[in-house]
Each structure stands twice: as structure tokens, then as C-alpha cells.
Amino acid sequence: QPVLTQPPSASASLGASVTLTCSLSAGYSHYKVDWYQQRPGEGPRFLMRVGAGGIVGSKGDGTPDRFSVWGSGLNRYLTIHTLQEEDECDYYCGADHGGVSNFMGLFGGGTKLTVL
């Protein structure tokens, strides 16, 4: 099955932009991944889905316009523009794999974003 890899940390200044990366393992460049945001003490929140061609479907409820996604090859990116203090939290990518007989869910290890 595919493996989703995320750098453990990222940082950028207040008001700047930052791009977070989720990398799929070789052979899975056609996969879509889902981006989730998790603030401390809260359940995750769905942001949006992304494929190699960009966003797939609609953004999640309440996802700010400052959040965008794009994809290239095995990488799926989440860019956050005009960083706010409230953006400092954890971000996960996720996907599912398999069919009716062997379905499984997958998550990357998550990236902790620090807003300087």
C-alpha cells in the first residue's frame, strides 16, 4: 500500500506564506490525498482533497480562502497564505487504499506548523 510522508515540522512568519508537503511512495502518483488541520485539544478538521492536477471537489466547511492545494508527481502540497496565529497547529494528509476486499485508511505522520 502507499506510504504518506510528511516532514515533522515547518515554520514561517506571521503574515507570510508556507507550503506543507505530503509525499506519496513510488507508484502512487495517481492518488488523491486529503488535508486535515488539528488544533490542540480538538478533533481534526477536513480542509480539502488534492490530486496531481490540483484541488478535487470542494473545500471543507469553514476552510479559509487563504488555504490552497496543488500537486506534482508524487507530492501533494498545502499552501497557507497570510499566516495567522490560529494556523499554528498540526496538519495531516490522509488517503484510502484498496477495494471492497482489502480496504484500509492511511495517514501521514503530520507536520507541526509554527507561526513565528
Added chain:
Amino acid sequence: QVQLMESGGGVVQPGGSLRVSCAASGFTFDDYAMYWVRQRPGKGLEWVATTSNDGSNRYHADSVKGRFAVSRDNSRNTLYLHMDSLTAEDTAVYYCARAMRDDYGFFCDFWGQGTLVTVSS
């Protein structure tokens, strides 16, 4: 509005059993597959189990297969996770999530706040 409320967490001894629940409201429960996802203290998200909308298809992670069982009662709008043979490695916050399906598979569009399960003697 969509609401998912987990309950049933607590402290259980190693080798013990526990059932956690997820009460759903604000949507037609039996239209949606549902997920359980857990998060060990200070760690990332880990998929645990998925059930189809009617409960006929159920899937579990290898780490819990044979010990955990996902089920649902559509008449009560409730999702369950029954956990047996618990170990310290199962200590985590357990989240339920609603699964939206599109042409490319599932994604979890709404999540609960989670319930903490602690396995300790």
C-alpha cells in the same frame, strides 16, 4: 448541523475490554460510511476501522484485527467500537468521523471531539 459525540472512554486494565460509542446527529446516518481513528498521546493519527453505511462491510487495521470490532446501529444513529485484549499500546484518544464518498474514495468530512481510552493497571 452535523454532530458526532464519542463516549465510553475511561481507564481499563491490560487484557480488559471496553466499548466506545459515537452518537451522530444532524444528517442521515445510514447514508454514510463511518471511521474510527485514534491518536496515541503526543503522536499522529492512526486509522483503526471503517464500516460501510449499512454495516455489511467492515475493515480493521492490522494492529487491531481480531481484537477490535466496529459496528453500527442505524436505528439509534450510533457507531460502536468494541475493544478486547487491550494493551498499553491501545491508550489513545479515539475519534469517530463521517466518511464522504466520491469518485476517488472516502474522506472524513466531519469529526468528533474524541474519547480517551487509557489502558493501565
